[in-house]
Amino acid sequence: MKIDVVVNGKKREFLIEPSEYLLDVLRRYDYSSVRRGCDNISCGVCTVLLDGKPIPSCSMLAVRCVGHEVTTVEGIEKEAEKIAHYFGELGADQCGYCNPSMALTVYALKKENREANDEEIKKYLVGNLCRCTGYVAQHEAIKKYLGDES
Amino acid sequence: MDIKEYIAPEKKEEAVALMKESLNNKFIAGGAWSKISIKKVDKLIGLENLGLCYINSHKNNLEIGAMTTLREIEINEDIKKIASGILSEACSQIMGISVRNIATIGGSIMGRYAFSDLLGCLLVLEAKLNFYSLGEIDINDFMAMKKVPDDLLISVVIPKKEKKGYFHKVSKTHLDFATLNITVAKDSKVMVAIGSRPGIAKLALNTCEYLNTVNSFNEIDFGNVEKLIEDEITLGSNMRGSKEYRSLLMITYLKRALREVM
Numbered sequence: 326m327k328i329d330v331v332v333n334g335k336k337r338e339f340l341i342e343p344s345e346y347l348l349d350v351l352r353r354y355d356y357s358s359v360r361r362g363c364d365n366i367s368c369g370v371c372t373v374l375l376d377g378k379p380i381p382s383c384s385m386l387a388v389r390c391v392g393h394e395v396t397t398v399e400g401i402e403k404e405a406e407k408i409a410h411y412f413g414e415l416g417a418d419q420c421g422y423c424n425p426s427m428a429l430t431v432y433a434l435k436k437e438n439r440e441a442n443d444e445e446i447k448k449y450l451v452g453n454l455c456r457c458t459g460y461v462a463q464h465e466a467i468k469k470y471l472g473d474e475s
Numbered sequence: 476m477d478i479k480e481y482i483a484p485e486k487k488e489e490a491v492a493l494m495k496e497s498l499n500n501k502f503i504a505g506g507a508w509s510k511i512s513i514k515k516v517d518k519l520i521g522l523e524n525l526g527l528c529y530i531n532s533h534k535n536n537l538e539i540g541a542m543t544t545l546r547e548i549e550i551n552e553d554i555k556k557i558a559s560g561i562l563s564e565a566c567s568q569i570m571g572i573s574v575r576n577i578a579t580i581g582g583s584i585m586g587r588y589a590f591s592d593l594l595g596c597l598l599v600l601e602a603k604l605n606f607y608s609l610g611e612i613d614i615n616d617f618m619a620m621k622k623v624p625d626d627l628l629i630s631v632v633i634p635k636k637e638k639k640g641y642f643h644k645v646s647k648t649h650l651d652f653a654t655l656n657i658t659v660a661k662d663s664k665v666m667v668a669i670g671s672r673p674g675i676a677k678l679a680l681n682t683c684e685y686l687n688t689v690n691s692f693n694e695i696d697f698g699n700v701e702k703l704i705e706d707e708i709t710l711g712s713n714m715r716g717s718k719e720y721r722s723l724l725m726i727t728y729l730k731r732a733l734r735e736v737m
Contacts, residue, residue: 342478343478343479343480343481343519344476344477344478364510365510365511366507366570366573366574367570367650369571369573372573375576378546378576379572379573379576380573380576380577381507381573381574381577384506384507384508384509384510384574384577385506385577386478386481386503386506386509386519388481389481389483389506389521389523430572430573448567448572449572450571451571451572451649451650452570452571452572452573452574452650453571454650
């Protein structure tokens with residue numbers, strides 16, 4: 326079946342099976358920043374924004390995205406660059422596998438609550454696992470990004 | 476997962492009619508657990524276009540549409556005011572925010588998941604479930620049904636009562652299912668529910684009956700409470716914890732809960 330979905334502001338037509346999840350479809354159509362991790366909503370690396378809200382693409386049927394807007398990290402390029410800058414500055418980055426999903430979630434947090442305190446940041450990011458960094462440097466980088474008014 | 480066709484009707488009657496067409500047709504709510512709960516389906520019936528995503532505050536109750544996400548429940552100010560905000564608190568501890576943006580209260584109820592942190596809250600809040608065909612059913616009666624009805628859940632109604640509440644989830648990490656969860660609410664009477672035992676959440680009715688005979692925390696005979704709750708709440712062992720460990724957790728957190736609400 327064919328579905329029309331807006332991805333990163335552009336209308337796209339995807340050929341899918343009704344059983345296919347958004348993660349599989351996005352990767353098949355070369356949105357390779359969307360990563361596959363646990364594939365069972367536990368790790369967060371498959372996060373994309375659906376109408377601006379973070380969702381796990383591994384468990385969202387692609388057919389349900391018709392009429393909605395999907396955003397991958399390519400769709401928030403300028404903000405992703407700022408996040409990458411702070412992550413680099415504070416050494417909050419190692420293998421980079423979780424970075425696109427982390428950037429999208431942090432971007433959504435800033436839209437929702439740019440004055441989030443330490444506890445609120447931790448709670449918002451709890452579903453995004455990073456197996457390299459130990460989170461401390463990431464946490465500091467996120468705080469700097471939230472305070473960035475440029 | 477094998478789905479032959481996906482349909483998202485705009486009318487409730489259409490959704491119910493599609494469901495009645497075949498035993499191989501299924502409803503899907505948020506779909507967070509679709510990978511474990513749906514194997515082979517002829518028609519998967521999405522409920523997202525039925526207008527079931529709302530939280531309405533009425534004079535005597537709150538009505539939550541079945542397709543309302545856990546995140547929307549978590550941040551709703553009216554829900555935070557009910558029974559010390561136990562329902563908001565329970566939602567906030569379920570997986571990460573991205574999962575709570577798709578998981579719905581209706582899916583959590585109709586899945587009757589043993590690990591659910593919400594069912595205990597709904598039991599002590601004395602929630603009613605509004606079904607399309609069956610009408611209003613008490614959550615406790617729903618939990619006692621042998622089989623989940625093939626009916627469309629429309630909304631969950633929570634009475635606005637002046638209750639103190641307590642919710643605690645014991646889990647190894649934030650993303651893990653509970654080893655045990657305990658929910659207590661008190662107005663003129665005390666209600667206690669234990670979930671993830673690892674069985675599904677259940678009210679401790681005999682324990683509540685005894686607790687309703689005492690006037691304060693200091694009057695409680697905890698030897699009696701331990702005996703009553705051990706007798707009526709069946710615990711078990713699994714990879715998250717042994718029966719004995721769960722028993723210690725249940726007693727410890729019940730004491731803490733009662734100290735807080737009484």
